Amino acid sequence: MIRLILNLPYSILGSLIALISIPKKISLHKNPGAVIVTVEKLWWRFGYLKNIRATAVGNLVILGPNIEHKDLEHELIHIEQYQRMPIIQPILYYIELLKNGYQNNKYEIEAYRKAGNAYKNNFNI
Numbered sequence: 001m002i003r004l005i006l007n008l009p010y011s012i013l014g015s016l017i018a019l020i021s022i023p024k025k026i027s028l029h030k031n032p033g034a035v036i037v038t039v040e041k042l043w044w045r046f047g048y049l050k051n052i053r054a055t056a057v058g059n060l061v062i063l064g065p066n067i068e069h070k071d072l073e074h075e076l077i078h079i080e081q082y083q084r085m086p087i088i089q090p091i092l093y094y095i096e097l098l099k100n101g102y103q104n105n106k107y108e109i110e111a112y113r114k115a116g117n118a119y120k121n122n123f124n125i
């Protein structure tokens, strides 16, 4: 419970991102605890994020219209990472991203390995 609260600022940010992406369907996931929002369009994507299909922010998973097999599972691994390292997870993620890029980011490697999906040109964060 405390981990959910510690990640609340990120969950609020995730809620805002979901809201501007036009939510279509909202559901709850247990273990890891997460709110899953399927949205109409990830229109705000830019830069290295421009091809993402889904994302996890705080305790929210945002699934875009073009999700593929195992994308939800991938994002739930990121939710577990947020819960393992509350507050600092996004900072650790971006340090890792700057050091090693996306494909060699240890948090992405873990998410792809545990979810059983593979990196492609359009991907998950």
Ligand SMILES: [Zn+2]
Binding pocket: 074, 078, 107, 108, 111, 124, 125
């Ligand atoms: Zn990822």
